Amino acid sequence: MRQKVVLITGANGEIGHGLIHHLANNTDANIVALDVNPLDKSLRDLCKTYIVGDILDQMLLGRLVVEHEISTIYHLASILSTKAEYNPETAHRINVEGTMNLLRLAVEQSQWQGNPVKFIYPSSIAAYGLPDLKQKSEVGAVKEWEWNYPTTMYGCNKLYCEHLGRYYSSYYRQLSADFGGTETVDFRALRFPGLISAETTPTGGTSDFGPEMLHAAAKGEEYKCFVRPETTIPFMVMPDAIKALIDLEKVDKSRLTQLVYNVTSFSVSAQDIFNIVLEAFPDAKIRFAVDDCRQRIVDTWPESVDDSAACEDWDWQPDYNCERSFHEYLIPAIQKRYQ
Ligand code: SER
16 A cells, blocks of 8 residues: 655755644654755654655656655745746746646546645745836735736746646646546645745745845844845745645635635835844844845835735634744744854
8 A cells, every 4th residue: 555645845945844844743744755955854854755856857756656645745846036037947847847747746646546636835926016116005915816917937937837726626638528527636825925934044036135134144144135125025934834834735625715825924124124133133244235136026026915815714814923923933043043
């Protein structure tokens, strides 16, 4: 008998770290971790197995299915927004084709098992694109279906993959004779704001100025914040991001009225983060040195998102507001980490 497992792609990333710790400590899930780089040593004992490989490698995915019965996929692997702009076509392959490979795998698994495989997909505020700063300051909290005009390859990829998720869950091979006979993939997506973790720093994102400011200050390193002080976007700390993933995974499907949900905790400006960081680390060597290209990207992201659908449908509620995020989680944990 093949063992039931939870597959996590991009396991080495920021969300992967948090999620693996959570699942290993709080559930009896058998975790199969997949990443292009060897899994972080601290995570290895927490997983049933880890695989070094590429989500574009069809053979590798095929072998996964031979060996495991996958009940849930957390598809975290992705090239983030800044990095993706350096090689948009490669990013497209990884972000879109990689996701399609996993969606196909999920459909096949669902058909074999006669049960839907859950496919949990972190999307992003990068799926939004506001045309100018005037609109950004006037529109307020955006709803899932508003302003879906991303300006980055990453944002386009995320938005399109949300649609692919809908296609694979409801319309895949809709002209085939046996269409509609079996349950297929149960796709659920979250649009995350900028994420901040005390344990890891992101690589290649454009919301990275938040976490980078904090980690650099704690390490006593100089940091040049690449956006203007008044730049405001929503943020969330990693424990809340993990909570959102877990809560969305476990809610009964009958309660879900949509496939894609905004989630958020607090919206702050770069200046707000600067002030909080400086109060905690008075010797911090941070200055603002705007990178026009990255600024342009953040300027298209909303100041806040409306997560009322998530609150209503699956009782979403962040545990950490801004005050708690910094003073009860980030600052104490980061101080300890770099002591
Ligand atoms: N944190 C991501 C990025 O900056 C947005 O989802 O690319």
